Amino acid sequence: MGETVKTGRTGTAPDPEERVELLLRDLRTSRSGLSSREAERRLLHHGPNELRRRGGRRWPKELARQVTHPLALLLWAAAALAWVAGIATVAVAIVVVIVVNAAFAFVQEAQAERAVEALAAYLPHRAKVVRDGREEEVEATRLVPGDLLVIEEGDRVSADARLIDGGVEIDLSSLTGESVPAYRSTSLADTGVPLLQARDLVFSGTTCTEGEARAVVFATGMRTELGRIAALSERVGREESPLEAQVRKVAWLIALIAVAIGAAFTPVAVFAAGLSLDQAVVFAVALLVGNVPEGLLPVITLSLAIGVRGLARRGAVVKRLSAVETLGSTSVICTDKTGTLTENRMRVASVWTGAGEQPVGGAGEQPVGGATGDAAVRALAATVAACNNARTDPGGDVLGDPTEVALLEAAGALGEPLDPALRERQRRRHFHFDPVLKLMSTVDERDGAVRVHSKGAPEALLPLCTAVAEPDGGTVPLTPVRLRRVEERVDAYARQGMRVLAVARRDLEPGRPLPDRREEAERGLTLLGLTAMIDPPRPQVADAVAHCRAAGIRIIVVTGDHPLTAAAIARQVGITGDRPTVVNGEDLDAMSEDDLDALLRGQRELIFSRSSPEAKLRIADALRAEGHVVAMTGDGVNDAPALRRADIGVAMGRSGTDVAREASTVILTDDNFATIVAAVRAGRRGYDNIRKFICYIFAHSTPEITPAVVFALSGGAVPLPLTVLQLLAFDVGTETLPALALGREPAEPGLMTRPPRKRTENIIRAPMLLRAWLFLGVICAALAMSGFFFVLLRAGWHPGDPTGPGEPLHHAYRQATTMTFLGMITGQIGTAFAARTERASLRSIGFFSNRLLLWGIAFELALAALFIYAPPFQDLLGTAALTPAMVALTVPFPFVVWGADEVRRLLLRRRAADGRTPPEGPAA
Structure with missing residues (x-):
């Protein structure tokens, strides 16, 4: 230029x-x-x-990412090994799991990349x-x-x-x-x-x-x-969510454990137990496949999908499944004000006349003026309705400038009939709002009288007034004392973050020419009163903020609005106290990165006003650099970059722009800030359920490995307590449905009083592994092996006795391996109930509250009966029919496993009550 x-x-x-x-x-x-x-x-x-x-098409890359996820790669390897081992059915089942999960996740995420469109x-x-x-x-x-x-x-x-x-x-x-x-x-x-x-x-x-x-x-x-x-x-690109990073770590950990177990078993089986190399390799492959949790991706998908469906019913649409979990780990919410904390519409909260302050109800409520008989209030209502350009549509909705809409609605609530068509017929002169003068006036003829109606900023209108209206309709001079009283009321409203307009009028002398210039009209006015307007906070926001505080979530207001207004709203909904730290956009732009980091660390109650899109990005980046998981709410075009940068972008569905909705990962269809609390709860619940599933899966590693260890350490003197196909039938067949059902677990008590977990916190921690491997796993393994030895010893077996085909003890051996198989299943049932809670008693969430788990257990027992008593499966798996006495021996197993863990959790709660352990947070 x-x-x-x-x-x-x-x-x-x-x-x-x-x-x-x-x-x-x-x-x-x-x-x-x-x-x-x-x-x-x-x-x-x-x-x-x-x-x-x-850029061009992105879907091929996204689809490839779904099928090359580390856990998917591990499942590909497991399928290949199962195919090599001759177990084609298992290989096909694993491939189906991979494909279904990849397709489902791809469809969920494909719609999340259209912000610029x-x-x-x-x-x-x-x-x-x-x-x-x-x-x-x-x-x-x-x-x-x-x-x-x-x-x-x-x-x-x-x-x-x-x-x-x-x-x-x-x-x-x-x-x-x-x-x-x-x-x-x-x-x-x-x-x-x-x-x-x-x-x-x-x-x-x-x-x-x-x-x-x-x-x-x-x-x-x-x-x-x-x-x-x-x-x-x-x-601004999408980064990996905390859950995605954790699942990646879990995948590599599981791969390491599975490969280590398989590799360690082969030489032991060959040299110590005397197995052939082929037999040892087949069993090692079975151990490796058995330790790959084929259900992990489906359980994660199911748990998050349950959260997605539940949130949709509550008014939140989640565009990416992992966003549910990310909300659960949120430690800071950066929230916009307009349209997020507030209703995004101006409303007259109260009017002030010579009779004092009076609240203004909504349209259709009892008119204030009529209720009090205050003539000044009625005159004020008539004036703001006349000096107004808002209009009503055929449906009765008021349209126009938000300020004028608010004033017209207030006039209706004060008892003034709303008839814009009549208003236009009565109007004789119109002096438009002048931003320099901060005034608007009209000259109207009504009921045979001609009046000037004026409204504007108090500092502009009060100097033009010479009188003030009394409650009975009379007037008195606007003396310095009365003027000071009015100014004090204006200041009081301003401190509350309200926008104040003064309202005045003047009767013109009959027969005199109408004023053609506003200077002639806007003089000698009689002050009728003040209107105090505010963009009101949403009714549910205060409770939502209280829940966020209880959950340890920090809330920072980041808005483009005026600092006084933002501070007033933040104070009203409980985000801040009376003295928050307010930083305007210019001051923020002048800050160095170190200064911003220090500000965010040092001040708990922060409000950023007049913020630009770049400023919102800086704030999100600074918080994330400190290790926080950041949720950014917004509804405007200016919010789009920050919504994409944050760990979780939350957009308003009704008042929000298409831009914000496309840039976000969660859309609040009801525009209700309180829905964020429900989303946090759903995210925490989903994360807990994934941990419960992992604990449940890991607890079965010990009983799956124990038969091989007993066989190897005995040098073959003890026959294999579990065959390869029985191990695979246990791992892929009977385990899957109860595992999936754990994704439907209700939330534990105290879920929303925990502090947010850290971004770097591992989903698998030492207490979980100790509980799974050395507590629940050891109990299940001991019970299963007790059933195995009970059948063999009862049949007269001694260590070293042959049990192969054609031997007298062969049938007893098949019954013994079947007892190991059934013992592992019944112990698995106890593990499922134990894994339902991490610290709380099962009674606190209800024994029958997870109906899907009960159906899963019923299916598991029916499938076990089919494997044990159906001749085709007996031939395939090497099982044998069990006597009623043998089955009765396994009946107490679930209660032993669950009961032992219930006692352990009771001791943990008592220690927490004594102050020796943290009272909340994920336990083992």
Whole structure:
């Protein structure tokens, strides 16, 4: 644009100090716009006015990532080994598990990468421009720098432009977070302010709520502020979630254990037990496959999917399964204010007249004025209804500027009939809101009287008042004492973060000409009172904040709104106390990274106001660098980059923009901050259930390995207590459904009073392994082996006696291995009940609360009976029918395993009560 134009992050930006004539010169345009031919030439040079996305198709890469996950690779190896060992059925089953999990996860995540496409929806399809000296409509994508844009009420702005004529109210909430529209005018030229605050500029993606203006386009497409945010969103990539990182570690740990066990068994079996090399390798492969948890991916998927479905019923749509768990580990929530903590609509909370303060109810409630008989209140209601441009649609909804909508609704609540059509017929003069004067006035004829109705900022309107209305409808002079009383009330409202407007009127003398200039109308006014407006907090937010505090989750307000308003809302909902630390955008921009880190560490009650998209990114990065798991909430276009950067982006579904919804991983369809608490609870529950499953799986490693160890250490004197196919039938057949059922476990008591776990905390820890391998596993192994020796010894077996085919003890040996198989299954049932809780008593969550587990156990027992008593499976697995006495021996096994662990958990709770161990948090 020449030497007076600054080039910054958005490309070419206007200099607010530059005269309009120089801007037109540098853009090589005029007040009559471009010619059509010149516009076509510029379109070729600058490109279409649209947001572009880099890169091509991503789905092949995403699909490949699902089938090459470390746990998937381990399952591929297990399937290959099972195939080599001649166990084709097991190999096919494992491959099916891999494919189903990959397909399900891919479908869940495929919709999460369309943020820039949604940004494109913020550009209108058509735009009004002046070309060839006349107004015409063109496709918004064909706008070019130098075009003269015509902006009217209700239009969405199509490009970044500088006003050259007129004034408009612009809703900037999608870019700045401000809930109140901003006035933009040719006569207002700001210097030394951020670009978005320059009052002579309008920006792509914002909406005109009132007025009419013309503006010269200086930036289109990716060079606009909207394009800059799109570029930020594109550069911010998705990182691995805590759960994904933990599952990766678990996969390698399981692989190491499985390979080590298989490799260690082969030489021992060959040299100590005298097995042939082929037999030893087959059994080693069986041990390796047996120690691969084929159900881990399905259980993780099921547990998270259950959380997803539950959250959908509560009003949260989760676009990526792992996001459920990530919410459960959240330690900091950075929340927007407008539309997140608040309802994103202005509302008159109370009015103040000579009779004092009076609350204002919602539409349809008992009118305050009518209830009190306060004539001043009724006069105030009539005035704000007359001095107003909001309107009602056929459905009865009020439309227009949010402030005027709030005032009109308040007038209705105060007993004033709402009839915009009648208002227009009674209006004789209209003096539009002037942002310099901060006033709006109308002259209306009503009931035979002609009155001036005025409203505006108290500091602007009070000097124009000479009297104040009394409750009975009379007036008294506005003396210095009365004026000070009014000003004190204004200050009190301001400290509460409310927006205050003064309301006044004046009766005109009959027969006198109507005032044509506002200076003639806006004088000698009678003050009727004050209106105090606020964007109210959502009713459920305070409770949600209290739950977050109990769960140890820190809440930081990061908003583009005014600091006083943000602080007032944060105080009302309980996020902060009376003295929070408030940092505005300029101060934050001036901070070094070290200063920001120190601020976040040192101050618990923080509010960041007037925050830019880059500022939100800085805050998220700083918190994540400290090891926090960060959830970022938002609803505007300006929130998109931070929503993508955070560990979990939470967007508003109703009031939120498409951009925010696409950039996020969780969408609150009810726009209710309280739903975040439900999501945190679901995430913690899901994580606990995954840990319970892993404990359940690991507990079976000991009884699976013990038969091989006994056989090897005895040098073959003790025959194999479990055959290869019986081991695989146990691992793949009977174990799966109860394991999956643990993903449906209800939450344990005290779940939401734990502190958040650290990002680096391992999902598998030493206490879990000790509980699984050396407590539950040892008990199950001892019970299973006791059943094996009970049958053999009862048949007259002695160590070293032959038990092979054709030997007298062969049938007893088959019954003994079957007893080992059944003993492991019954012990497994006890393990399932024990794993349902980590510290709490089973009674606290209910013995029958997990019906899927009960059905899984029933299926497991039916399958075991089929394996034991059906002749085809007897031939395949080497089992033999058991006598009632043998079966009766295994009946107490589940109660022994569960009872022992119940005693262990009781001792843990007592130690916690004595203060010797932490009272909460995941246990072994």
